[in-house]
Amino acid sequence: MSLSFSPSFPALSSLSRAAAVVVGAVLLAVAPAATAVQAADEGFDQVTVESGSISSDGELTLSGSYRCLSTGHSVRVAASIERGENVWYGMDSIPASCDGSWHQWSNTKATEPGAYKPGPVRVKTSLVEFRRSGFIPMPTVHAEQVQAIVLTGV
Numbered sequence: 001m002s003l004s005f006s007p008s009f010p011a012l013s014s015l016s017r018a019a020a021v022v023v024g025a026v027l028l029a030v031a032p033a034a035t036a037v038q039a040a041d042e043g044f045d046q047v048t049v050e051s052g053s054i055s056s057d058g059e060l061t062l063s064g065s066y067r068c069l070s071t072g073h074s075v076r077v078a079a080s081i082e083r084g085e086n087v088w089y090g091m092d093s094i095p096a097s098c099d100g101s102w103h104q105w106s107n108t109k110a111t112e113p114g115a116y117k118p119g120p121v122r123v124k125t126s127l128v129e130f131r132r133s134g135f136i137p138m139p140t141v142h143a144e145q146v147q148a149i150v151l152t153g154v
Helices: 010-041
Strands: 046-054 059-067 074-084 087-090 103-110 119-133 136-153
Touching: 046 074, 046 119, 059 074, 059 119, 074 103
Parallel strands: 046 136
Antiparallel strands: 046 059, 059 103, 074 087, 074 119, 119 136
């Protein structure tokens, strides 16, 4: 003899559906952040410098490309050019559009005339996110690369 017992509890069924909806909503809310973190961990965020030029009056221009995913915080493209061995001259950073697509960036800054001459140089580029920690924005580097390029004279 076998007994079978399968009670029907409508209130429990509604509660289960409500719990499933809440869990689904939480997963949908967390998924973009998890995707951004996973992409950053897998090297998705990248930045390069492809060209540079220097004018006779010292105007330095660097250009390249980057891609990143939004983290909900301010992300910027930063570039520095080597002035001497491990002495870097930083340029002002520019805002990044972190939508997962490749974007071009270009930055120009005045330097002292004669500080740089056309020829090979090393450039450090970074994708830097600034997160508030109290009143102070703290930088987090998502991607950084040092590359050799040739400055052209203009």
